[in-house]
Amino acid sequence: MAVTKPLGLLVCISLLLSVLTPARAAVLPADRADVMYHSYDGGGVKIDGPAVLVRKSITDDVSVSAQYYVDEISGASIDVEVLASEYAEERTQYDVGADYLLNKTIISLGYSNSTENDYEADTYSLGISQDFFGDLSTLSLSFALGNDTVKKSTDPLFEEDKTTQSYQFSWTQVMTKNLLMNFIYHVITDEGYLNNPYRSYRFLNGSSVGWLTEKYPETRTSHAFAVRGRYFMPYRAAFGFEYRRFNDTWGINAYNMDLSYTHPWGEHWIFDVHYRYYSQSDADFYSDLFPSADFQNYMGRDKELSTYTNNTVGFKISYEIDTGWSHDWLEKASVTLAWDILSLDYENFRDARRDDLPPGTEPMYSFDADVVRFFISAWF
Amino acid sequence: MLNTMPARRHIKHFHLYPLLALLGLLILSGCSPIKPWVKPYERNNLADPIMSFSMDPVEAGYMHHVYQAREAARGAEGGGGGGCGCN
Numbered sequence: 001m002a003v004t005k006p007l008g009l010l011v012c013i014s015l016l017l018s019v020l021t022p023a024r025a026a027v028l029p030a031d032r033a034d035v036m037y038h039s040y041d042g043g044g045v046k047i048d049g050p051a052v053l054v055r056k057s058i059t060d061d062v063s064v065s066a067q068y069y070v071d072e073i074s075g076a077s078i079d080v081e082v083l084a085s086e087y088a089e090e091r092t093q094y095d096v097g098a099d100y101l102l103n104k105t106i107i108s109l110g111y112s113n114s115t116e117n118d119y120e121a122d123t124y125s126l127g128i129s130q131d132f133f134g135d136l137s138t139l140s141l142s143f144a145l146g147n148d149t150v151k152k153s154t155d156p157l158f159e160e161d162k163t164t165q166s167y168q169f170s171w172t173q174v175m176t177k178n179l180l181m182n183f184i185y186h187v188i189t190d191e192g193y194l195n196n197p198y199r200s201y202r203f204l205n206g207s208s209v210g211w212l213t214e215k216y217p218e219t220r221t222s223h224a225f226a227v228r229g230r231y232f233m234p235y236r237a238a239f240g241f242e243y244r245r246f247n248d249t250w251g252i253n254a255y256n257m258d259l260s261y262t263h264p265w266g267e268h269w270i271f272d273v274h275y276r277y278y279s280q281s282d283a284d285f286y287s288d289l290f291p292s293a294d295f296q297n298y299m300g301r302d303k304e305l306s307t308y309t310n311n312t313v314g315f316k317i318s319y320e321i322d323t324g325w326s327h328d329w330l331e332k333a334s335v336t337l338a339w340d341i342l343s344l345d346y347e348n349f350r351d352a353r354r355d356d357l358p359p360g361t362e363p364m365y366s367f368d369a370d371v372v373r374f375f376i377s378a379w380f
Numbered sequence: 381m382l383n384t385m386p387a388r389r390h391i392k393h394f395h396l397y398p399l400l401a402l403l404g405l406l407i408l409s410g411c412s413p414i415k416p417w418v419k420p421y422e423r424n425n426l427a428d429p430i431m432s433f434s435m436d437p438v439e440a441g442y443m444h445h446v447y448q449a450r451e452a453a454r455g456a457e458g459g460g461g462g463g464c465g466c467n
Binding site (some may be wrong): 018034036037038040051053067069091094123133134136150165166168170172174176180182184185186187188199200221222223224226228230236238240242244246248250256262264270278280304305310328336338339344371373375377 | 387394412415416417418420422423425428430431432436437438439441442443446447450451453454455457458465
């Protein structure tokens with residue numbers, strides 16, 4: 001596995017930067033705790049649960065963080081309705097991380113574990129962040145290695161592996177005293193079993209249709225580039241924008257853009273509204289209905305591999321709580337409600353539940369989803 | 381087309397050389413003084429929490445997860461790190 005080479009490279013770069021950089025302090029993330037309830041409801045599926053994130057400095061130059069996150073899944077998506085395949089009913093994730101401050105450099109280490117009854121994922125990450133040019137620029141490099149085990153609840157003997165490597169380059173730049181920009185280039189490679197073992201492709205079988213387990217390539221490499229900006233308005237408010245392009249070796253091209261506006265009101269309230277548009281083309285081996293069972297080497301019918309768009313409108317309201325009662329133990333606290341509405345419209349994924357219609361003539365599938373977050377935050 | 385798709389691609393030969401060249405330039409540029417065009421005392425607006433790319437990390441991480449599960453695109457989501465040197 002080509003892991004030691006990039007890891008060694010990152011360590012060399014971090015040492016080089018820390019030696020060559022004149023001393024001036026960068027800043028560790030603030031001490032903070034968040035308790036959140038999250039809910040996704042759409043396409044026949046409801047996923048909700050808690051999340052807790054705590055970050056605390058343990059010395060002047062070391063900050064540690066820990067997160068606990070749960071997805072409780074219920075309902076039946078269109079894939080379940082068509083094929084009666086099963087879902088994991090709960091996913092639990094633990095994250096721990098540490099940041100070490102060395103002059104203008106921050107070195108970060110992280111570990112994440114995600115567990116379902118039919119999926120196990122471990123991810124290790126290493127990152128370095130460095131301030132330049134009178135602290136007008138911040139360069140960040142990060143590397144992550146993921147080892148996943150894919151299982152199948154209906155087949156106790158089924159077990160496959162998947163390895164993921166991730167390389168990210170990020171540049172944040174102060175453009176003017178009111179404009180901040182961020183550029184990110186991110187490469188991710190996967191190797192191993194990349195299918196969803198429950199999903200099937202459909203094919204013409206005489207006058208009817210047949211279903212067989214999907215066949216995916218065993219590797220995937222993707223490239224994503226994003227540019228983001230935040231602009232401070234002439235009054236106290238911020239305008240945000242984002243544009244991201246994506247392509248991968250499966251032939252998928254995608255882009256998304258996001259516009260946001262943040263407006264504080266009085267001393268306690270912050271209102272935020274945003275609109276996001278996402279569009280992607282389908283994978284080379286995607287088809288809603290293949291002409292035959294062995295039409296080509298790789299065949300998939302995941303709706304996530306099809307051509308579609310996603311429109312999102314989101315609102316967020318935050319209220320800062322008075323913490324005078326805490327005798328300065330709490331620096332600040334807030335309660336936040338956020339609600340996004342997603343609208344996904346598929347252009348070549350048909351609603352196969354309509355078995356009253358001839359195969360290939362069913363209407364295109366679409367659905368809306370509500371995504372709600374409610375959380376309490378405390379800075380200490 | 382698809383029938384000729386190689387089973388495994390050469391993912392080990394990822395090109396890091398342009399990145400290294402850029403880093404080299406950055407390190408060399410550190411040898412000559414560059415005067416910041418936005419002075420520290422002019423960064424009040426940038427230091428305002430509403431200018432953060434990720435005001436609420438727990439929520440931002442969750443939304444990335446929501447999109448990653450429903451969209452093929454992945455990566456470059458951002459959300460980490462600061463960078464305005466405001467403090």
